Amino acid sequence: MNEHYPFINPPLPYEYDAIEPYIDTQTMRLHHNRHLQTYIDRLNSILKDHPEYQTLSLEQLLMSTDSMPAETRTDIKNNAGGVYNHIFYFMNLQNPAPKTPPAPLLPFLESKYKSLDVFEEILTKAALSVFGSGYAWLVINAFGNPDIITTANQDTPLTMNMYPLLNVDVWEHAYYLKHYNKRADYVQDWLQVINWNRVNQNYLNYTKRYLF
Ligand code: MN
Secondary structure, eight states: OOOOSOOOOOOOOOOTTTTTSSHHHHHHHHIIIIHHHHHHHHHHHHHOOOOOGGGGOHHHHHHTTTSSSSHHHHHHHHHHHHHHHHHHHHBBBBBSSOOOOOOOOHHHHHHHHHHHHHHHHHHHHHHHHOSSEEEEEEOOOOOOOTTEEETTTOOOGGGGGGEEEEEESSGGTTTTTHHHHOHHHHHHHGGGOOOOOHHHHHHHHHHHHHHH
């Protein structure tokens, strides 16, 4: 991933068939090669006419949409969000995946949710509660505590003063080919392929950046 414009579609850190049988090869291919690629192409095409934004990183673009003129704000928010959310989703998948998060992430989650089972139950409910298209997230909220939230469309937690650790894409294109309309089955399968070491690394990055 380039730090700024022109953005490129980073190759997946695994093969398209690596997440079988939980997420099928064709879904992974279309999701990465078509859906994410389209967000990247659209974002680059918008930024082409805005040299003033071309040195901004993806995160900086998302954080500064409120200062942009109305006619570009929505386009950049949706497309930069689409790029950010998808890269984040793909990076946090792995197969086979660790059964449980390592420390210090596990005790951090248990401090609020008591057990991994309870955490997964609440995250699943959140993912099923998204009406239409969006994501469920594990984030660190402004008080430094773990939290589970949902976002609509391609909104991100970055603009809500929250630090993302993990997300699940519940747009239908993320599961329809294999799971049809059964989002609950997809979420159940997705829970089996979470790259907990990577999520733990996200947590460590947070502690390095914000805790002294
Ligand atoms: Mn998607």
